[in-house]
Amino acid sequence: MAEHRDVRASDDDREAATRRLRLAVEEGCLDLQEFDDRVGRALGATTRGELAxxxxxxxTERRQSLPPVRGGAPRWLKTLWAVWGAVLAVxxxxxxxxxxxxxxPLDFWxxxxxxPAVVLAVVTAAHAARRRASLPSGG
Structure with a gap:
């Protein structure tokens, strides 16, 4: 972001700046009030220079960043859980x-x-374990 300081900032630039500010709070470099102030200014920034x-x-970032995790379980697994939940509710x-x-009163049939919930739970756990194993270890 340091290069092209007069270039207009994109939403991705602003989001990257807010992620870095959030990490600075976790590292103890910023207090919550300063974080809140800077995030407000970052979201209102118009140039990359303002963000810089x-x-x-x-x-500089000390914690190794992991790739962004998108959505957790895959859509098909979420759909199966939703269908099972709806069928159970009905x-x-x-x-x-x-x-x-x-x-x-009738037996609780x-x-x-x-x-099926146990099967879904096993599939979900296996998917989570495979996903966790494929992520690079942060250390």
């Missing part, structure tokens, strides 16, 4: 309605939907 001025007195509502209508 907000970061000039901070030490089954519980139907069970409750039928149990209220009956003189004697939506419990049979817990087996």
């Amino acid at each position: 001025g907000l970061l000039a007195d901070l030490p 089954n519980v509502v139907v069970w409750a309605a039928v149990s209220v209508a009956e003189a004697c 939506p419990k049979d939907l817990l087996a």
